[in-house]
Amino acid sequence: MGAMPYEPPTHTVERSLRATTGAKIVAGVDEVGRGAWAGPVTVCAAITGLRRPPAGLTDSKLLTARQRAELAAELRQWVTAYALGHASPQEIDDLGMTASLRLAAVRALEGLPVRPDAVILDGKHDYLGAPWRVRTVVKGDRSCVAVAAASVIAKVHRDNVMAELAVDHADFGFEANAGYPSPVHKAALEKRGPTPHHRLSWAYLDALPQWRHLKKVRVAGGGATREVEGQLGFDF
Incomplete structure (x- = not known):
């Protein structure tokens, strides 16, 4: 992959x-x-041991799509073990993002063939909590081998999921934007409204008067959602 401009x-x-x-x-x-x-939130848990990692490993955001795909294929064979967990758009709407991240992370960790003694979590917020022993590391996806491996595997897997959704929702450009905001995505939302894969509790619907009636917020004290009009979504 050649020399990289980062540690x-x-x-x-x-x-x-x-x-x-x-x-x-x-x-x-x-x-x-x-x-x-649109799309799920995806979490990868990876166990790597202390072996020398593949060349070019770093935060997935610093790699091109081709580099990520090639590295992910190598990592899936190199890691000791990995597992993926997802929380669906509906779960995100019902539970909020923090609880959905925890749900996806627990699904990933429980999918591993062995239970980790400790978990390194990227970022400064521990959304996982007890009973897991957690060490949070800001920019852990750049500095920690296991987190960087999880970053690349998770990104490539979710991008592939969104590309598959694009087959039935071609106007939204999911194969290119992975469900994130983009001009193509915004234009399709204005014309067609949200798909079953969109998060309906999010504030983008406030800018779409013709679809605002689909907006959902969580009911205080409960997990269910209800439809509302003209209310702001949660700040994630």
Whole structure:
């Protein structure tokens, strides 16, 4: 893949967790899809051990689509284990983003063949919580091998999911924008309205008067949603 203009990730945090907590199995966890208007939020949990990672490994956002695809194929064979978890748009609408991230992360972690002794979570917020032993690391997808691996695998997998959805919703450009805001996506929403794969609790519907009646918010104290008109969505 050639020389990279950034420092490669290391096992520093994994080694620290082993030394300070006795953790023998450490999983890196990263998410993708948090800011999208459509599609699931996807979380990958990856266990890598302390082996030398493939060349070019870094935060998925720093790689081209081709680099990500090639690296993800290599990583799926290289990692000790990995698993993916999703929370659907409907679950996001019902539960909110923080709870949905936790749901997807637990699904990923419980999908691993072994239970990690500790988890490295990308970012500064612990959306996972007890009973998991969590270490949050800002920019962990750049600095930690296991989190970087999870970042790449999650991104490529979710992009493929959105490309499959594009077959039945060609006007929305999901194969290119992965459900995130883009001119093509916005134009299709104005013309056709949200698909079954859109998050209906999000504020983009406030700018679409013809579709605003579909807006949903969570009912306080409960998980169900109700339809409302003209109300702001939650700030995720």
